Amino acid sequence: MRTIDWVDGAVELIDQTRLPDECVTLRITTVDELIDAIRRLAVRGAPALGVAGALGVALSGGDPDAVARLRAARPTAVNLAWGVDQAAAWLPEGREAVLETALRIRDEDIAACLAMGERGADLLTAGLLMAGPVTPDALASGGPGSGAGGGPGSDADRGLRIMTICNTGGLAAVERGTALGVAQTLHERGRLAEVLAMETRPLLQGARLTAWELARMGAPHRLVADGAGPYLLARGGVDAVLVGADRIAANGDTANKIGTYALALGAARAGVPFVVVAPETTIDVATPTGAGIEIEDRGAEEIVTLRGTRLAPEGTDAVNPAFDVTPHDLITAIVTDKRVIRP
Numbered sequence: 001m002r003t004i005d006w007v008d009g010a011v012e013l014i015d016q017t018r019l020p021d022e023c024v025t026l027r028i029t030t031v032d033e034l035i036d037a038i039r040r041l042a043v044r045g046a047p048a049l050g051v052a053g054a055l056g057v058a059l060s061g062g063d064p065d066a067v068a069r070l071r072a073a074r075p076t077a078v079n080l081a082w083g084v085d086q087a088a089a090w091l092p093e094g095r096e097a098v099l100e101t102a103l104r105i106r107d108e109d110i111a112a113c114l115a116m117g118e119r120g121a122d123l124l125t126a127g128l129l130m131a132g133p134v135t136p137d138a139l140a141s142g143g144p145g146s147g148a149g150g151g152p153g154s155d156a157d158r159g160l161r162i163m164t165i166c167n168t169g170g171l172a173a174v175e176r177g178t179a180l181g182v183a184q185t186l187h188e189r190g191r192l193a194e195v196l197a198m199e200t201r202p203l204l205q206g207a208r209l210t211a212w213e214l215a216r217m218g219a220p221h222r223l224v225a226d227g228a229g230p231y232l233l234a235r236g237g238v239d240a241v242l243v244g245a246d247r248i249a250a251n252g253d254t255a256n257k258i259g260t261y262a263l264a265l266g267a268a269r270a271g272v273p274f275v276v277v278a279p280e281t282t283i284d285v286a287t288p289t290g291a292g293i294e295i296e297d298r299g300a301e302e303i304v305t306l307r308g309t310r311l312a313p314e315g316t317d318a319v320n321p322a323f324d325v326t327p328h329d330l331i332t333a334i335v336t337d338k339r340v341i342r343p
């Protein structure tokens with residue numbers, strides 16, 4: 001099953017707003033329909049947005065206004081603008097050339113996710129990761145990543161307990177995912193003890209989508225309320241935090257789903273490796289540091305209501321940044337489809 005694809009002259013994608021209740025496919029024939037699907041997160045996740053952007057250019061008829069609006073539909077994930085630009089560069093050659101480029105991007109994403117899964121699982125099971133900052137507490141407790149014999153790979157037969165946030169599985173890409181793709185590969189190798197999935201307020205990508213994918217994989221998992229993440233890391237027993245990325249600045253600062261930064265802080269304090277898994281296409285060398293990354297603000301409605309039910313008193317305002325930026329010094333490693341980077 002593919003999250004997004006080109007089928008008989010149209011973009012077909014799984015409507016992620018309907019999961020986990022029902023798995024419905026949307027058929028999209030215009031750029032405006034695609035922009036709407038992107039804005040309401042029917043299709044989401046940086047790699048899937050890259051493919052959506054590229055395929056969307058094939059629907060544009062070469063209209064520069066439509067291409068520009070598609071490129072700007074969501075600002076934080078660099079893959080959307082990248083995918084649009086890659087495909088739009090072929091507009092002078094005609095629609096077939098655009099489509100060929102978009103399908104190549106689709107196929108390269110499938111290959112990249114497989115490569116990231118293998119590389120990330122190799123890294124974790126080889127026990128090569130040490131968390132960056134090692135705190136006195138972590139040293140005293142001998143917990144994971146403390147340098148005192150804990151950490152991934154310290155016991156060759158033990159499965160790994162992975163904490164993750166948002167949805168970075170196949171639903172965020174084409175077939176397999178990034179960070180959750182590593183967990184999937186560990187599971188296939190019989191080396192996954194459990195995934196601890198943050199529920200990921202306000203749109204619950206963890207509760208709705210990651211739990212759905214893990215259940216389909218038959219992988220052991222439990223959900224965690226967002227606020228509990230750093231405490232669970234401090235309590236011990238988590239081998240690594242694996243997250244995806246929406247944009248990685250040239251210095252390694254990483255924008256990802258809101259709540260990622262709190263996990264990075266908690267992981268550093270507890271001496272747990274904090275690993276970003278993302279394709280090379282998510283690295284934005286034109287943005288020197290995280291300070292230059294535009295963070296999407298999605299407005300109050302998503303906070304004061306939950307799937308149509310009002311939570312807060314009428315008139316309550318809210319602030320709703322969809323992403324945060326984790327500084328590079330809190331990141332133990334960035335695993336891409338081509339290499340492992342130590343920021």
Ligand SMILES: CSC[C@@H](O)[C@@H](O)C(=O)COP(=O)(O)O
Pocket residue numbers: 041044045046047077165166167168169172173177178179205243244245246256257258322
């Ligand atoms: C492999 S997906 C990486 C990121 O895009 C993912 O972690 C994320 O933050 C997605 O946010 P979303 O708002 O659901 O598009």
